[in-house]
Amino acid sequence: MKYVTAVIKPARLDQVREALGQIGIQGMTATEVKGYGRQKGHTEIYRGAEYVVSFLPKIKIEVAVPDALAGRVVETIQNAARSGNIGDGKIFVYDLEKAVRIRTGEQDDDAI
Amino acid sequence: MKYVTAVIKPARLDQVREALGQIGIQGMTATEVKGYGRQKGHTEIYRGAEYVVSFLPKIKIEVAVPDALAGRVVETIQNAARSGNIGDGKIFVYDLEKAVRIRTGEQDDDAI
Amino acid sequence: MKYVTAVIKPARLDQVREALGQIGIQGMTATEVKGYGRQKGHTEIYRGAEYVVSFLPKIKIEVAVPDALAGRVVETIQNAARSGNIGDGKIFVYDLEKAVRIRTGEQDDDAI
Amino acid sequence: MKIGLIVLGGMLAATPAWAAESKISSGDTAWLLVSTALVLMMTLPGLALFYAGMVRKKNILATCAQSLATTALVSILWVVVGYSLAFTAGGPWLGDFSRFMLKGLTMDAAHDLAKTVPESVYMMFQMTFAIITPALILGAAADRIKFSAMLWFMGAWVLLVYCPVAHWVWGGGFLGDAGVLDFAGGIVVHINAGVAALVTALILGKRIGYGTENLAPHNLTLGVVGVSLLWVGWFGFNAGSAVAADARAGMAMTVTHIAAATAALAWMAAEWFVNGKPSVLGIVSGAVAGLGTITPASGYIEPYAAILIGLAAGLACFWASTAFKRRMGYDDSLDVFGVHGVGGTIGTLAAGVFATVAVAGLNDKGQPAASGWVDGNAAQIGIQAYGIVVVVIYCAIVTAVILKAIDMLVGLRVSDEDERQGLDIALHGETLQ
Amino acid sequence: MKIGLIVLGGMLAATPAWAAESKISSGDTAWLLVSTALVLMMTLPGLALFYAGMVRKKNILATCAQSLATTALVSILWVVVGYSLAFTAGGPWLGDFSRFMLKGLTMDAAHDLAKTVPESVYMMFQMTFAIITPALILGAAADRIKFSAMLWFMGAWVLLVYCPVAHWVWGGGFLGDAGVLDFAGGIVVHINAGVAALVTALILGKRIGYGTENLAPHNLTLGVVGVSLLWVGWFGFNAGSAVAADARAGMAMTVTHIAAATAALAWMAAEWFVNGKPSVLGIVSGAVAGLGTITPASGYIEPYAAILIGLAAGLACFWASTAFKRRMGYDDSLDVFGVHGVGGTIGTLAAGVFATVAVAGLNDKGQPAASGWVDGNAAQIGIQAYGIVVVVIYCAIVTAVILKAIDMLVGLRVSDEDERQGLDIALHGETLQ
Amino acid sequence: MKIGLIVLGGMLAATPAWAAESKISSGDTAWLLVSTALVLMMTLPGLALFYAGMVRKKNILATCAQSLATTALVSILWVVVGYSLAFTAGGPWLGDFSRFMLKGLTMDAAHDLAKTVPESVYMMFQMTFAIITPALILGAAADRIKFSAMLWFMGAWVLLVYCPVAHWVWGGGFLGDAGVLDFAGGIVVHINAGVAALVTALILGKRIGYGTENLAPHNLTLGVVGVSLLWVGWFGFNAGSAVAADARAGMAMTVTHIAAATAALAWMAAEWFVNGKPSVLGIVSGAVAGLGTITPASGYIEPYAAILIGLAAGLACFWASTAFKRRMGYDDSLDVFGVHGVGGTIGTLAAGVFATVAVAGLNDKGQPAASGWVDGNAAQIGIQAYGIVVVVIYCAIVTAVILKAIDMLVGLRVSDEDERQGLDIALHGETLQ
Numbered sequence A, B, C: 001m002k003y004v005t006a007v008i009k010p011a012r013l014d015q016v017r018e019a020l021g022q023i024g025i026q027g028m029t030a031t032e033v034k035g036y037g038r039q040k041g042h043t044e045i046y047r048g049a050e051y052v053v054s055f056l057p058k059i060k061i062e063v064a065v066p067d068a069l070a071g072r073v074v075e076t077i078q079n080a081a082r083s084g085n086i087g088d089g090k091i092f093v094y095d096l097e098k099a100v101r102i103r104t105g106e107q108d109d110d111a112i
Numbered sequence D, E, F: 001m002k003i004g005l006i007v008l009g010g011m012l013a014a015t016p017a018w019a020a021e022s023k024i025s026s027g028d029t030a031w032l033l034v035s036t037a038l039v040l041m042m043t044l045p046g047l048a049l050f051y052a053g054m055v056r057k058k059n060i061l062a063t064c065a066q067s068l069a070t071t072a073l074v075s076i077l078w079v080v081v082g083y084s085l086a087f088t089a090g091g092p093w094l095g096d097f098s099r100f101m102l103k104g105l106t107m108d109a110a111h112d113l114a115k116t117v118p119e120s121v122y123m124m125f126q127m128t129f130a131i132i133t134p135a136l137i138l139g140a141a142a143d144r145i146k147f148s149a150m151l152w153f154m155g156a157w158v159l160l161v162y163c164p165v166a167h168w169v170w171g172g173g174f175l176g177d178a179g180v181l182d183f184a185g186g187i188v189v190h191i192n193a194g195v196a197a198l199v200t201a202l203i204l205g206k207r208i209g210y211g212t213e214n215l216a217p218h219n220l221t222l223g224v225v226g227v228s229l230l231w232v233g234w235f236g237f238n239a240g241s242a243v244a245a246d247a248r249a250g251m252a253m254t255v256t257h258i259a260a261a262t263a264a265l266a267w268m269a270a271e272w273f274v275n276g277k278p279s280v281l282g283i284v285s286g287a288v289a290g291l292g293t294i295t296p297a298s299g300y301i302e303p304y305a306a307i308l309i310g311l312a313a314g315l316a317c318f319w320a321s322t323a324f325k326r327r328m329g330y331d332d333s334l335d336v337f338g339v340h341g342v343g344g345t346i347g348t349l350a351a352g353v354f355a356t357v358a359v360a361g362l363n364d365k366g367q368p369a370a371s372g373w374v375d376g377n378a379a380q381i382g383i384q385a386y387g388i389v390v391v392v393i394y395c396a397i398v399t400a401v402i403l404k405a406i407d408m409l410v411g412l413r414v415s416d417e418d419e420r421q422g423l424d425i426a427l428h429g430e431t432l433q
């Protein structure tokens, strides 16, 4: 199995969720995070004091998927999350050794 | 080493922490997340407008453990987090390459 | 590529970010988490009732890096985050299979 | 005591100047000063918090900014020309410019409608009504109106709708002359705001995600604080409208409180029955419904009537804000029409039913100041209906024209991208951390 | 001025009607109207926020809902029958039904205890006391009581405990006749609520996690706002109990503020000394302790005594809410007994010590309206103790009976699952985002 | 009415005792009781929330604790000796000890400056000014001052700076004698606090991260609530300073509101123009600037002048809190100097320009109570400037001395580690969850 993680713009969460739903992804975990990358270092002025806003709000989503689906999931997230502007985010894929559904004890592909 | 991640019901955090403590797990990181899976898509009505609540509050816990302990940790979490209802959550296990304790520089099994 | 995750003290985030910036790390994701480890179990009294504060606020940072940089990144985080006190946190390193920049579709080392 | 002094004044053959002075009652003035503070508190922070608590987190500061800027803008317009248009003699349709820039509002001035308090206090008291009425409308525009468009709208609406209607009903205009009863603003405030809100909701269109995404209030604690301050402040609104610290103020406060409590329980019970759980949003909405509904009747009725009015308010506004709204399909985001429009209508009609001379007393000419069906004057209900119809039509048309004009000139609604991102950061460059 | 007018009235041989009218003072009425608003503000939003800020995040809306629904429910019961039971002549044990549904509360009615204000205002002022007293109890039941059980309890308690006790002490009942002094509610409000809270805590049992999990306040900013509004509102509570805008009200406000400030500093200092850090929770708890403690004495004492009472309040309530509670092992979640029960007792006894005719003045018969040990009347302390003992016993027994009955009928406590999940979502279907 | 009674009193040859009694007006007393509550509400919760909303999340409770503890501490000092030092005859520099521990403040006492209200009420009203003035200063010390040092500073400052200055201007001291006009505290409150804040900012040094890290307000909703309550409370501050419920109070309330509204719009417009977006922080800061600026002039001027003063306040304070502060490089964290210091100065000078006998009326001797340039008395501007200069110098020096002394004795600033961790947990052991 693969564990696909993506850091996306908060406003795109609903679109990504729907797109994944359409390719049959049934579960997902989302976390509010802050990030920076290319999109960084803009200077704001607050009451006359300049400061650099380094971190911007993002949403991290995590989806465990069977190996076979991984490619499509990455593609789907990419399409649904892309606005074309800087700060659209990143997708990271790792190997997932094991998955367990707590309620039933089902394992691996059955669990996700 | 293994990195065990579990998405559980918020109300179960204390039980899981205690159960892990009893098998000697000395450290853990917890994050507030939102998730959906089987337990999803219930419709709520707010002031006459129907909408789907897709994401429910969950807690993600992360525990780095020596290879030998991984199985027991998974089992322990499973037992402590199970209420038998839908939405009990999932456990994911990955391979952990390296761990460092920042304070001392200890590495790997010594660090966790 | 490697995915370097570190759980650090919140007050150290800015120092770590700067230190990583100096070795050329251009992106990072940060999450508010709660954790315990060695630094745990102190008893607080609130209105006469004793209780154990198990979880303390921490920041988890995640940085995807090319294999070659991983060692330096770990070292840099370690130096910037260390106060020498208990609770300084941990660094975990995993293998990262794939990375994609959503905006451009660039892959792997180019994406991070 | 007033009477006592006047009697004494007569017996002692006081000079006219003396008599004029003696009319200002420090007790009445104290109460109207306080009432002014209370009604300002209804908007800032009351309404600001009520609304801010019901929107999504990304729009909370923008919602506060709307109440704040409306308060500031309307205050200036009121001082410059609004008070003069609403509360000077003028004609049946509008006042005149004799109080332009408050000229002539000297230290010894008093208004005919408030003879025992300095005119400055009466002008300020009325200002707070002119502030909260347009501010109420904004609930229908939540989460999507442009800040600049909002400012233009508030300014135009207060001058073109609020001031005339206030003049018609209270300031010596044709509706007051026709005998329409509106103690503290069922027509002038609640129907006016409710109808304008409905028009606004229709013209602005629905929020992105309406009906599909979770648009539930993000922080009802703020809503609870807001409604609590509205409730407390409403004592100034209704009991202050007696313009004296007397038994009429006391009775107005009593019926106001009873209606709020009854309507809160009624909405709570209805929701518990229909949805299985009594929500906090329901309880506070019920309280506001009761408060708005009792307003036009509050100086004319006895306590038992307040219970009936509160019951009607809680049930009808619950229905209007849920089943009815869903069926009609408009997105009146914070239910201004369902609560204030519907409640104001019920209350205005109820004033025609329950008004009694036992509470309203006699006017200067020795006639009943108000009497409704319970006093045998069923015709009053018709007069009330007449007032409602006139204002609903006028308000709807003028509001629509103003909104359309602003839409053409500066655009009413933010871009989709801004709406998705949230108005706080998009319009004000700030966020709640 | 009142005196002046009455003298004049006599000299001019005014008609009785004239004299009756002249008794209503617009200044006193203005102050009591405002005091009513202030005391309502103590519950909504004051107490609601104070309590909501001290519970865990998952119970914040449920805690608000309790204050809201209690306010609405008690208001209706008060109007229907509560006021009549508490404040009509009746007998030594209870009033009668002569003000059932407020009948006879006409525009010219005045109550014997408040001759210079319309009776409607006095009835409303007393209503706000009948609201906050049961609402206070809910702090002991936080995080675990069922909403429906809570409603039954509040309704029964206000009628079976509050109304009788208010009648005994203030409404012409046997405790007042025995000479028990309770200016603004040490016995009627604070001891009553504190004892009921202790009984509630004992019968409900501890919260899940008490003593092992972190149950510390999740948002003390709300607590600070709540206590601030309690403090400000308490000026209406105590100074309003003078039922006149006069020197007695001024002195009551003065000693109220002094006691609050002193007790806040005392609790802060004690906690700093004992725990090493002065907590915000400690400062605000101290302020509330001082306010509650001074209440029964506030119209009878001089400023120096307020400092002593404040000191005693801060130290004793700190001890009662921490070391003592821990030793006894009950879970009075928000320390209603430790603060209000203990504070009310200290203050009621202190009224017996420090009451002085220099402040209390003379009553209608020309005798000292109150005098304590400092005036040489040490027996007053015994009378105060008698009042305390009677009410503690009565309140404890009736409260226990009510709770047991409700437990059998509908169940007092939510299920473990609901308690773990939080009352907001479990009982009201809402959450704070 | 007052006049009526006095006339009557004369005609009927009332005894002196009678006349003395008759001076207390229940209406005036009601208004001053309320004003006291309103001004206390400005600090708790108004200012506490305004400041708490502008700091970072980790310091929010500590910021609340500062306002709370300052209120408690100053209250006690005021009762013990502060009121006596400020408001008894004494000499030109300071009052005397004749009201030490409030001795002699009996039920029939009245102060010469407030003849129609009981002295206890006047003492309490003035106390609320003595509370908010030092509390304002704390905005300059946000996020870094030690709690213990803060307490020492507040105590010393109120006795060594506030009480003398209040005596000079209001209590019969040399600035009042010189004819300096300060209706409700431009010099005594705002300049005093603003200058002390600037000195505090300079001596404490900048916050860690100033100029590099994001120090923007973490929760402006709290800021909005805080400013709303300041705004409402300011009606008590300024209109209460008329010490009567009369036309002067009405006019003071009017100009206060106008200035607040105008300055809010002016700051908003300026920021919109300069930065491209109107921030909520800007709107509320503008309102506070308008309120502070109008304060010294509020009982002397006509509405048109309030618009001009509001405009000047909004623009000047915007500039002072942004461009000017940045150029000078001090870290007055919440812009106490930029808003209150600058606003107070503008307003005090403006009183010299716009004061008119048409509003101020005549004093006891039949002379204009105040008249400025518009009345042909340009010299008044010079007198105002003299008052400002004296207080700026005195306040700056004594504040600096106090701070340096405390720094040597207990240390002013928390450790870097504590500042990074946040004062809530470091100083009070609590956090906002």
Ligand SMILES: Nc1ncnc2c1ncn2[C@@H]1O[C@H](COP(=O)(O)OP(=O)(O)O)[C@@H](O)[C@H]1O
Pocket (backbone or CB within 6 Å): A007, A034, A035, A036, A037, A038, A039, A040, A056, A058, A085, A086, A087, A088, A089, A090, C026, C027, C028, C029, C030, C062, C063, C064, C065, C101, C102, C103, C112
């Ligand atoms: N090397 C990295 N490791 C982890 N997260 C990263 C990394 N680089 C970027 N991110 C995350 O991705 C988000 C978007 O990246 P950014 O570079 O700003 O945009 P883009 O990918 O469109 O160029 C960042 O806010 C951050 O949360």
Ligand SMILES: Nc1ncnc2c1ncn2[C@@H]1O[C@H](COP(=O)(O)OP(=O)(O)O)[C@@H](O)[C@H]1O
Pocket (backbone or CB within 6 Å): A026, A027, A028, A029, A030, A062, A063, A064, A065, A101, A102, A103, A112, B007, B034, B035, B036, B037, B038, B039, B040, B056, B058, B085, B086, B087, B088, B089, B090
């Ligand atoms: N494929 C997945 N990838 C990541 N997280 C998941 C996945 N499926 C479920 N989850 C997480 O697990 C939680 C519980 O899963 P759910 O399917 O609702 O319950 P159950 O496992 O009891 O059937 C979800 O709320 C979500 O956070």
Ligand SMILES: Nc1ncnc2c1ncn2[C@@H]1O[C@H](COP(=O)(O)OP(=O)(O)O)[C@@H](O)[C@H]1O
Pocket (backbone or CB within 6 Å): B026, B027, B028, B029, B030, B062, B063, B064, B065, B101, B102, B103, B112, C007, C034, C035, C036, C037, C038, C039, C040, C056, C058, C085, C086, C087, C088, C089, C090
């Ligand atoms: N085994 C573990 N798995 C995951 N996270 C851990 C583990 N042990 C510790 N942590 C995280 O690291 C943080 C610091 O660890 P701790 O043991 O308290 O300090 P130190 O590493 O300095 O001894 C903890 O608060 C927790 O978030």
